[in-house]
Amino acid sequence: MTAYTALTRAAYLASVRDRTTVFFTFAFPLVFLVVFGLLFRGQSVDGGLAYINYVAPGVLSWGVGNAALFGPAFALMHWRRDDILRLVWRTPTPLPTVLGSRFAVAVAVGLAQAVLFTAVALLPMFGLHLSSSWPLALPLLVFGVAAFLAMGLVVGSLADTPEAVAAIANCVMVPMAFLSGSFYPADLLPGWIQTMSWLLPLRYLDHGLTNVLAGRGGLGSLALDCGGLAAFAVLFGLISARTFRWSNRT
Template identity: 90%
Template sequence: MTTTTPATTPGTPAPGGKSTAKAVPGPYVTLTRAAFLASVRDRTTVFFTFAFPLVFLVVFGLLFRGQSVDGGLPYINYVAPGVLAWGVGNAALFGPAFALMHWRRDDILRLIWRTPTPLPTVLGSRLLVAIAVGLMQAVLFTAVALLPFFGLHLDGSWPLALPLLVLGVAAFLALGLVVGSLADTPEAVAAIANCVMVPMAFLSGAFYPADLLPGWIRTASWVLPLRYLDDGLTDVLAGRASAGSLALDCGGLVAFAVVFGLIAARIFRWSNRT
């Protein structure tokens, strides 16, 4: 006498009451995982995201080791937050800008437009990856600056840096969407992004303390998003942040994120042919 086992189909309970169906991750999780793996697997991206900004931290830390700036604050307390702000902004801008340019050039955006996955889900996954990368940069740069050789003094209010990092990533990612919408080639993306980020690094006080800049440059630098991120991180890591100054820096980053986001939405193109 033979017995047969009832066939089961995905989603139907097997004998014993247990389902044989496997949970399928949603599009947001899948896209986030794919974007993160693409970021960490590319050696060039990893180098310019983590190692390249770290070179600036080491060089400036060695050049001005043991020196203090206005108010007696060690120079490393200026350069570490500045390099961190610039590195986070650089990564958040370049990644989405290149991705958007490639997606549009290769007609991937047109394919996304025809799928049930909405574009905000795709961009949201990029934002989550950018935030994760920014937090990893913060841990790495701060750990190096805390080495006794450099002597960064970290105040207990350092958790206040987290909202600044998240808002900074959002602001520069929105700026990256603007650059990616304007540029049609990788060379154009690199040219526009560098023309934006390199001068901003010096004018905002990221590579050179803003307190030592001429007065008119200090005033003009408040139209730059990096100034708000650098100013907030410097105050927080030095333990001199107040509720008012922190709110100003966070509010400035939110404003830039909204403005750049609206501009990106206005000039967005699904394809180079449209």
């Protein structure tokens, strides 16, 4: 068994061992889908697009980003606090292998979230309509997971306790959800907030998924959204490289 396979297996087992966390990882976005989906059932926004086709991609984006940030952040904090990272450091295993294993698990979780969430949103009580371009959501999800995982690495490097991880991550994700239009169409936001929202990675993921699932925007718009997410992944990846610590003792 290679180091990458062993670490990926360990990361997977650690992710599924806490059944309460697993349950809420998948159930929490569905709660928002039920609330907003039933509250605005049958309504549409400017352009005739059903409200569900705005809120479902937005809530899905937030749920995927939330899981991709919180999971690695908590894992990195715990592994460093328990000196697991220091033990890994003393082996020939390079840091990219450690991070690559976390990325593989995060992508798998994100895709599973997307499949379950979309299946529920397609039920007649919600009425999500998928266009034939829905497979283009795959690269968006992968780039989105990469961007939020990089953010999670920064949070996990800065925080030394579970309480600190939760506080920092929530201070990042909750305002971002409202400023990016995850819970209501971004077009309803004031103009200056719409402009500022493009400085947030969730805006690109939300915008891209909304267009792809509705069959709008084209490949050019998709490329810009993927490019924006890739840029955030690189930016926060560089920051995490500067803040990363193998142990709390150093």
